[in-house]
Amino acid sequence: MKVHDVAIIGAGITGAALARELSRYRLSLLLLEKEAEPAFGVSKSNSGIVHAGTQNPPGSLKARLCAEGNRLISGPLSEELGLDFIRCGQLIAAFGPGDLPRLENIKAEGEAMGVEGLEIVDRAWLDANEPNLSREATAALHCPTAGMISPYRFVHALVENAVGNGVVLRELSPVTAISRGADGVFSLTAGGGNYKARSVVNAAGLYADDIARMAGLPPYPIRPRKGEEYLLDRKREHIANRIIFPLPSGKSKGILVIKTSDGNPMIGPTAHDTADREDLSTTDEGLDEVLEGARRLMPSVNKSDIIAYFAGLRPAAGDDFIVRHEEAVPGFFSAAGIQSPGLTAAPAIALMLKGLLAERGLRLEPKEDFRPLRERTVHLFKVPLPRTRELIEEDPAYGDIVCRCELVSAREVRDAIKRGARTLDGIKFRTRAQAGRCHGGFCTTRLMKIMQEELGLSAAEITKRGPGSEIIKDERK
Ligand SMILES: Cc1cc2nc3c(=O)[nH]c(=O)nc-3n(C[C@H](O)[C@H](O)[C@H](O)COP(=O)(O)OP(=O)(O)OC[C@H]3O[C@@H](n4cnc5c(N)ncnc54)[C@H](O)[C@@H]3O)c2cc1C
Missing domain, CATH: 3.30.9.10 (D-Amino Acid Oxidase, subunit A, domain 2)
Structure with a gap:
């Protein structure tokens, strides 16, 4: 079985930022997510503020990493990943x-x-x-x-770029068991699959205490x-x-x-x-x-x-973030208790974890073929009218409005699916279709038709947010 250099548990903003940061190097990286798509945990339900770095206890990790995260998001990350930071x-x-x-x-x-x-x-x-x-x-x-930033689109941009740079993403893969062999290599059971990794990073948000327990650590005191x-x-x-x-x-x-x-x-x-x-x-x-x-x-x-x-x-565990190597389980790293301002701090948490991994022997050899850039997504509701006209001339599917409350076109929905959306919520978080006044009353059936065409699914297989949330209950394929 392939031994990955690093397995990251959790594809929220913390895991996504780390995966993308490590994808710069010649490493074999695995990102395990229990939900149907990234950003379905805490990272989907927050205020989307990129905090300046004030209002944190002086001397705390939160204070340092928040201020640094703001600089990273507003600078290099926005430029490289086409983020909608304002x-x-x-x-x-x-x-x-x-x-x-x-x-x-x-x-x-x-x-x-x-x-x-x-x-x-x-x-x-x-x-x-x-x-x-x-x-x-x-x-x-x-x-x-x-x-401010769209929190889910921030996660998706990081994951998309990380995957484009070789990170293996496994969705619907809840980690249920972790063991460490005599050779120091970890074995992980996740969603029916078995994986091996030399280092494991716990970025499981509200469930980081379960993961710690599986690794044989005393759980962090997560208090939502x-x-x-x-x-x-x-x-x-x-x-x-x-x-x-x-x-x-x-x-x-x-x-x-x-x-x-x-x-x-x-x-x-x-x-x-x-x-x-x-x-x-x-x-x-x-x-x-x-x-x-x-x-x-x-x-x-x-x-x-x-x-x-x-x-x-908020996955609070005391007053501050917990970002550390766990000496009791060599090769196991924690990014737990990532409460507010975790969305802002995540890129800085990723750099800190990278440093800790390197201190424990992870070799960071830059990849010549690392592609830092990601094509910016188009959102008609943000585009001035003259540009909308040009887009419709380029592709008439931009003029085919699927969600009239939020002005989302068929082309944007198809693009979202091509970039990884597999569920109705995944489309909503990427495009805003269903996020307006009518809550999808008018567009859901149309979205389902597009999903059927793009994903080759039957209507009965389409879910809101993964297995168990099927929209049509009593039909067979
Ligand atoms: C109401 C609210 C407002 C907030 N506002 C802001 C703000 O404006 N600005 C800001 O900077 N921060 C804000 N935050 C904080 C921010 O949202 C969090 O700090 C951040 O989203 C935490 O990200 P995470 O990746 O650590 O956790 P998550 O996003 O929860 O990611 C953890 C992932 O691990 C997965 N997982 C769990 N268990 C397993 C398992 N066994 N196997 C595999 N995967 C697993 C989960 O499904 C999840 O996707 C706010 C938080 C809340 C609740």
């Missing part, structure tokens, strides 16, 4: 002179982490630049380097922290020009008004510990808390603006 900046609002010392403190801590451009702005600046902000806000910390988020109609796109934060609480960054890279603003998230790693329900209490928090920042936020909602679970 540097919109953020404001942390102060409500009265009593809040100013805390703003000064956050500013000083951010500057110590190398965060650039931090500035405390006054009410006149807010009037000119953020007219919908509450009149009660008296000042704010402006962090111009913060931005639930965050409910509410999406507003695209007509409120311009409610804010930046991402708006209150002062952080001890537990989270607070309830925000969030610009998203796809246009619809979001409000949230809550932050409540839960014992249930599968509980992605939203609640009336959560909605009330989010509306109250968002209205404190932007009084014009209205309940009737809400078109969709979701909850995500």
Whole structure:
């Protein structure tokens, strides 16, 4: 059996960033994912903020890796992978002179982490630049380097480029057993397959404790922290020009008004510990808390603006990330407890893990044929009309609109499938088809027809998010 140099467990943002980083080198790499597609774990349910690097405990791994991650995403990764990162900046609002010392403190801590451009702005600046902000806000910390990104498209871009550079991706492959032989080589059982690897990286998000247990380690104390988020109609796109934060609480960054890279603003998230790693329900209490928090920042936020909602679970394990080699199981590496700002920090976590792997003997010989570039995906809802006309002339399938709420064409859906989408959710996360007001009421049957043509599936085989979520229940092929 082939022995891989590194097996990475989990194709969320952490595993994806590491796979892509290691794919620069002459290595045999395996990426194992339990779900039907990458980014179906925590990385699909978050705020999509590329944090500036402020609001993290000084001296923590989170603080260092967040600031570094922001620089990597906004620089080389966006250029190479055609990411839809938008540097919109953020404001942390102060409500009265009593809040100013805390703003000064956050500013000083951010500057110590190398965060650039931090500035405390006054009410006149807010009037000119953020007219919908509450009149009660008296000042704010402006962090111009913060931005936003589509979290799933970020993961897909990394995985697509990693696979293009030789990484073996195995989906529907939950790791169920890990053993380490006398020769130091790991054997892994995953989704009915058996694999061998000299090093294993645990990037399994909410389930990292199960993986640690399988490897014979005491499990990390994963304590999911639930965050409910509410999406507003695209007509409120311009409610804010930046991402708006209150002062952080001890537990989270607070309830925000969030610009998203796809246009619809979001409000949230809550932050409540839960014992249930599968509980992605939203609640009336959560909605009330989010509306109250968002209205404190932007009084014009209205309940009737809400078109969709979701909850995500931060895989918290104590206060900081756990990124280390496990001396008790040589060759086993942990990237656990990757709570917020894990989406931002992931590229820096990948570099840190690469360093740890190299310290333990992984040879990093650059590949001459490494292809860093990935072709940017087209999204009609982001394209100006003259360019849309050109695209339709190039391929009339760009004019064949499948999802009218979000303006998604048949060509974009076919491209998403060619780039790896295998489920309806996979198409939604890549293209936004089904993500609008009608929630797929009009486009699902059309999407299923395209999936049948492109994937050679029967209608009964098409799933929302993998086996067990079939759309048509009582038909045979
Ligand atoms: C509400 C909310 C808002 C957030 N907002 C932000 C934000 O704005 N900015 C930011 O920087 N961060 C944010 N975060 C944090 C960020 O989403 C996470 O830090 C990040 O997504 C964690 O990624 P991960 O790859 O470590 O975990 P995951 O994305 O969960 O990936 C782990 C993967 O491992 C797979 N897996 C699990 N068990 C197994 C197994 N046995 N075998 C194989 N595969 C397995 C899972 O299916 C999953 O795909 C937010 C989080 C939440 C919940």
